[in-house]
Amino acid sequence: VRELTAEDVTIEPETPITVQTEGTSILIRFDAVLDYDTDYAVTVADVRSPGSSPLSTFHYAFTTGEPPAYLLQRDDAGDDHIVRTDLEGADPVSIYSAPRIQQFEVVGDTVVVAEITDEDHSRLLTVPTSGGEATEIPLPGDGRLEQLQSSPRQFLVGFLYSQDAGTATSIESGLYVVHLKAGTPPERVEATGSEETKVTQWSFVPSTTSM
Numbered sequence: 001v002r003e004l005t006a007e008d009v010t011i012e013p014e015t016p017i018t019v020q021t022e023g024t025s026i027l028i029r030f031d032a033v034l035d036y037d038t039d040y041a042v043t044v045a046d047v048r049s050p051g052s053s054p055l056s057t058f059h060y061a062f063t064t065g066e067p068p069a070y071l072l073q074r075d076d077a078g079d080d081h082i083v084r085t086d087l088e089g090a091d092p093v094s095i096y097s098a099p100r101i102q103q104f105e106v107v108g109d110t111v112v113v114a115e116i117t118d119e120d121h122s123r124l125l126t127v128p129t130s131g132g133e134a135t136e137i138p139l140p141g142d143g144r145l146e147q148l149q150s151s152p153r154q155f156l157v158g159f160l161y162s163q164d165a166g167t168a169t170s171i172e173s174g175l176y177v178v179h180l181k182a183g184t185p186p187e188r189v190e191a192t193g194s195e196e197t198k199v200t201q202w203s204f205v206p207s208t209t210s211m
Contacts, residue, residue, distance in 0.1 A: 037066040105150035
């Protein structure tokens with residue numbers, strides 16, 4: 001097709017775009033985040049092949065989805081609950097409950113949960129977003145986990161971990177990463193040239209495996 005620009009394309013509701021043509025393909029990139037649960041109409045005018053005179057107008061329509069929201073509801077008198085709901089908070093459904101949930105992260109169709117056991121140790125679990133049986137991710141030993149974070153596009157979660165005092169091996173604020181798709185145990189991250197790295201604050205670079 002002939003070269004097109006953003007002026008040849010109409011988006012309703014109006015949304016900034018970038019337009020490219022490659023051979024017989026018209027590529028439209030949205031330059032802003034689209035609204036949830038919204039009907040969009042795309043019209044491409046004056047489309048023709050190079051060297052030909054007939055013009056065509058293309059129409060396309062789509063509706064954006066409404067992703068679920070996940071919330072941690074605390075209960076001092078009973079179990080904490082991780083609930084799935086919509087953006088308006090209607091019809092919440094509990095997908096996991098435990099007396100002392102620390103944190104959770106949603107990665108694809110999995111919820112990664114950190115909780116405190118009756119022995120006052122941390123435990124790391126995965127639960128389907130639809131609810132169901134929890135699967136434990138083994139930690140290096142008895143200790144405490146904190147700063148649970150995720151890189152959802154890379155299916156990674158990470159956390160800081162410290163072992164209890166008096167254990168055979170000593171781990172203090174060690175940074176660990178779990179690749180959920182690989183199903184492997186947590187792997188400690190070490191700085192170059194260092195055998196023991198104590199970390200106080202950390203985060204993933206968004207949408208990457210870097211930290």
